[in-house]
Amino acid sequence: MAGKCDTRARLLQGNESCAEAALLAGVRFFAGYPITPSSEIAEILSERLPQLGGKFIQMEDEIASMAAVVGASLAGMKAMTATSGPGFSLKQENLGFASFTEVPCVIVNVQRTGPSTGLPTSPGQGDLMQARWGTHGDHPVVALYPSSVSETFDLTVKAVNIAERLRVPVVLLMDEVVAHMRERVIVPCEDEIEIAWRPRPTVPPEDYLPYEAGPNGVPAMADFGTGYRWHITGLYHDTTGFPTSAPAKVDQLVRRLCGKITNHKRDITFTWDEHMDDAKVAVVACGIVARSARRAVRLAREKGIAAGVFQPKTIWPFPHEQVAEIAARVDRIVVPEMNMGQLVGEVQCAARGKCEVIGYSRVDGEPITPEEILAVLSEV
Amino acid sequence: MISAGNPEAPVLVRREWCKGCGICIAMCPKKVLESAPDGKALVARPDDCIKCETCEIMCPDFAIRVVAKKAAAPDQGREAVRGGR
Amino acid sequence: MARSIDEYLRARFMPHIWCPGCGHGIILNALLRAIARLDLPNDKVCVVSGIGCASRAPGYLDFNTLHTTHGRAIAFATGIKLANPDLHVIVVTGDGDGAAIGGNHLIHAARRNMGVTTIMFNNSIYGMTSGQYSPLTPSGRLATTAPYGNVERNFDMCELVKASGANYVARATVAHARQLSTYIERAITTSGFAFVEAVGNCPTYFGRRNKLGGPVEMVEALKKNSITAAAAAKLDPAEIRGKIIIGEFYRGDAPGYIELYDGVIERAKEAAGK
Ligand SMILES: Cc1ncc(C[n+]2csc(CCOP(=O)(O)OP(=O)(O)O)c2C)c(N)n1
Ligand code: SF4
Ligand code: SF4
Ligand code: SF4
Ligand SMILES: [Mg+2]
Numbered sequence: 104m105a106g107k108c109d110t111r112a113r114l115l116q117g118n119e120s121c122a123e124a125a126l127l128a129g130v131r132f133f134a135g136y137p138i139t140p141s142s143e144i145a146e147i148l149s150e151r152l153p154q155l156g157g158k159f160i161q162m163e164d165e166i167a168s169m170a171a172v173v174g175a176s177l178a179g180m181k182a183m184t185a186t187s188g189p190g191f192s193l194k195q196e197n198l199g200f201a202s203f204t205e206v207p208c209v210i211v212n213v214q215r216t217g218p219s220t221g222l223p224t225s226p227g228q229g230d231l232m233q234a235r236w237g238t239h240g241d242h243p244v245v246a247l248y249p250s251s252v253s254e255t256f257d258l259t260v261k262a263v264n265i266a267e268r269l270r271v272p273v274v275l276l277m278d279e280v281v282a283h284m285r286e287r288v289i290v291p292c293e294d295e296i297e298i299a300w301r302p303r304p305t306v307p308p309e310d311y312l313p314y315e316a317g318p319n320g321v322p323a324m325a326d327f328g329t330g331y332r333w334h335i336t337g338l339y340h341d342t343t344g345f346p347t348s349a350p351a352k353v354d355q356l357v358r359r360l361c362g363k364i365t366n367h368k369r370d371i372t373f374t375w376d377e378h379m380d381d382a383k384v385a386v387v388a389c390g391i392v393a394r395s396a397r398r399a400v401r402l403a404r405e406k407g408i409a410a411g412v413f414q415p416k417t418i419w420p421f422p423h424e425q426v427a428e429i430a431a432r433v434d435r436i437v438v439p440e441m442n443m444g445q446l447v448g449e450v451q452c453a454a455r456g457k458c459e460v461i462g463y464s465r466v467d468g469e470p471i472t473p474e475e476i477l478a479v480l481s482e483v
Numbered sequence: 484m485i486s487a488g489n490p491e492a493p494v495l496v497r498r499e500w501c502k503g504c505g506i507c508i509a510m511c512p513k514k515v516l517e518s519a520p521d522g523k524a525l526v527a528r529p530d531d532c533i534k535c536e537t538c539e540i541m542c543p544d545f546a547i548r549v550v551a552k553k554a555a556a557p558d559q560g561r562e563a564v565r566g567g568r
Numbered sequence: 569m570a571r572s573i574d575e576y577l578r579a580r581f582m583p584h585i586w587c588p589g590c591g592h593g594i595i596l597n598a599l600l601r602a603i604a605r606l607d608l609p610n611d612k613v614c615v616v617s618g619i620g621c622a623s624r625a626p627g628y629l630d631f632n633t634l635h636t637t638h639g640r641a642i643a644f645a646t647g648i649k650l651a652n653p654d655l656h657v658i659v660v661t662g663d664g665d666g667a668a669i670g671g672n673h674l675i676h677a678a679r680r681n682m683g684v685t686t687i688m689f690n691n692s693i694y695g696m697t698s699g700q701y702s703p704l705t706p707s708g709r710l711a712t713t714a715p716y717g718n719v720e721r722n723f724d725m726c727e728l729v730k731a732s733g734a735n736y737v738a739r740a741t742v743a744h745a746r747q748l749s750t751y752i753e754r755a756i757t758t759s760g761f762a763f764v765e766a767v768g769n770c771p772t773y774f775g776r777r778n779k780l781g782g783p784v785e786m787v788e789a790l791k792k793n794s795i796t797a798a799a800a801a802k803l804d805p806a807e808i809r810g811k812i813i814i815g816e817f818y819r820g821d822a823p824g825y826i827e828l829y830d831g832v833i834e835r836a837k838e839a840a841g842k
Pocket of ligand 1: 621622663693696
């Protein structure tokens with residue numbers, strides 16, 4: 104394959120785009136458990152991974168899938184899993200383990216209408232907060248949220264890279280609509296994209312401190328079986344990796360972990376906007392709703408309404424700074440979302456009362472249409 | 484390692500690891516061991532030791548070692564490693 | 569030649585946290601002696617555990633060590649083994665960790681014949697959380713959550729794992745430490761899934777509450793109450809009720825998952841090449 108790659112346009116389904124991008128980014132391990140609307144990712148990877156010498160396994164449940172992903176990553180493979188709401192709930196404890204022990208991994212959550220079994224084949228955006236706070240305790244996590252098949256490709260590569268570079272779990276939140284739609288994607292060649300790996304130890308095993316922060320706050324990670332015999336535990340640990348409950352060390356660890364996100368926020372924040380320069384009303388939306396918003400804003404402009412759209416592609420850490428800046432110069436922010444109001448709370452928090460913030464919820468399992476958003480924009 | 488008594492003793496007790504559970508004392512077939520005043524194992528009758536290693540194998544704390552090993556290892560024969568896959 | 573078990577201990581952390589006379593130490597001792605006889609280099613061994621007193625073992629071992637979440641050790645181990653099949657992946661689990669919350673992972677790893685060795689440290693109780701009953705607490709025994717006696721029946725883990733498809737299944741008690749170590753050695757050398765149930769003792773919770781005496785009495789009782797599989801086969805069920813049956817229950821050589829997946833990779837590459 105190498106050497107004769109041509110950048111090419113392909114018609115891909117969202118889930119397919121995610122799977123192909125993961126392979127290009129170097130993912131060689133997938134463990135999962137079937138669940139609509141994410142199953143295509145597993146199906147495609149079960150076929151593609153072994154072709155590349157990688158490993159696929161269908162585990163007995165999502166708890167085990169998440170655990171196997173962490174295990175494979177520790178043994179040196181870039182690893183990923185994919186699921187939807189009920190499975191995402193089951194993954195949380197081991198996702199927290201990965202976050203706390205700094206094991207790189209990517210978790211795709213193709214959202215469906217929840218709670219519980221909900222509407223298994225309908226879209227929903229109810230897992231926004233779960234992606235941030237699904238597991239217990241303070242912990243670092245990153246979540247990216249594409250609005251198209253092409254963005255899915257791009258953000259999947261970025262998810263793998265961020266997971267590796269910062270040694271954090273990265274959640275790729277997807278909408279069922281995007282997962283199942285087919286769109287044109289320009290698939291890059293391997294040498295056209297950046298491919299990151301976890302930082303590696305530069306010291307001999309006897310000097311290796313597995314949890315000593317590197318220059319960017321991220322410790323170097325040795326693969327199991329390479330001579331660096333280290334210990335990993337979900338208990339609080341010091342730089343040696345062994346348990347400690349010394350208050351100063353406990354404090355230091357949790358602050359360093361959370362600092363990995365805050366200190367790299369600029370490198371991991373991706374956003375998109377249109378017509379924001381002179382906007383008096385901004386629509387802040389993510390995933391598929393951002394696309395309806397884009398159309399709504401164009402229609403609003405035709406009607407003479409000074410509207411703009413802002414799409415956080417990085418949902419966690421939330422781009423508070425950008426939203427604050429928008430709030431300072433618009434009269435109103437409209438936040439349409441397919442849940443009872445999760446994004447709007449974050450926008451309100453960022454806006455700090457500098458402008459009016461209006462939420463719009465649709466929770467009937469149907470996507471929000473441009474016309475609905477236009478109607479909200481038209482109500483002055 | 485700190486030997487209790489005779490430095491030539493075939494059995495040594497690592498006192499800082501011994502928790503004084505008494506298992507080695509009870510299991511020794513030759514009653515070589517006794518409980519010291521602090522409860523830890525004491526090699527009281529080293530000359531009676533037959534180097535059977537029972538004490539070492541039964542100690543939950545890796546605290547007692549038979550230093551003078553018998554020629555043949557008491558554990559059963561070695562298994563071939565078949566790659567462990 | 570065989571190594572000393574001292575090469576495998578992180579001696580700086582000793583003495584370990586286990587209570588005086590805790591059978592977990594005897595089982596760990598048997599495990600290290602097995603690894604020493606096999607002369608395995610430290611770097612080639614990976615020990616994975618869940619949560620519980622037993623699961624604290626890896627911290628004391630100079631291998632690639634992973635202390636995971638409650639019940640999930642086998643699933644983590646599965647990922648490690650798949651990513652690096654050259655490692656000897658050994659799971660240390662408790663009876664609660666491996667038979668209750670982690671029971672599903674255990675039977676599925678056995679069914680897949682995954683190349684992982686699992687040692688269940690069965691002390692008949694939840695030790696770490698101070699003495700609640702587990703799926704391996706014998707009926708009638710007392711526990712902090714069974715103040716009137718346990719009305720649940722306990723699993724026969726060896727029957728369960730054997731039926732699930734493992735390549736090696738054995739049980740011994742800490743009173744049979746030599747035999748136990750031999751079984752563990754055979755388990756490690758098994759290709760495919762191997763399971764050893766090590767029946768031990770928790771003097772602090774199980775022993776005290778059930779008035780079974782101290783560590784010595786508990787170990788002696790294990791010896792007295794055990795019966796070999798061969799002897800048990802000749803008795804009728806009423807006579808062996810309440811006895812611990814020890815021995816090897818299964819040794820098979822069905823192809824393991826790793827081997828079979830190597831075949832998948834071959835076929836996939838062929839298909840992709842076409
Ligand atoms: C998800 C979860 N549930 C419950 C616990 C609490 N917990 C810790 S150890 C344990 C039981 C351990 O018992 P066992 O596996 O038999 O190990 P032992 O302590 O007896 O060696 C429990 C219930 C936990 N840590 N995580
Ligand atoms: S080696 Fe055997 S005889 Fe000697 S002290 Fe130990 S148990 Fe007793
Ligand atoms: S068995 Fe070990 S811990 Fe117990 S008394 Fe003997 S030496 Fe000490
Ligand atoms: S509580 Fe029981 S199982 Fe835990 S260390 Fe103490 S004796 Fe061992
Ligand atoms: Mg237990």
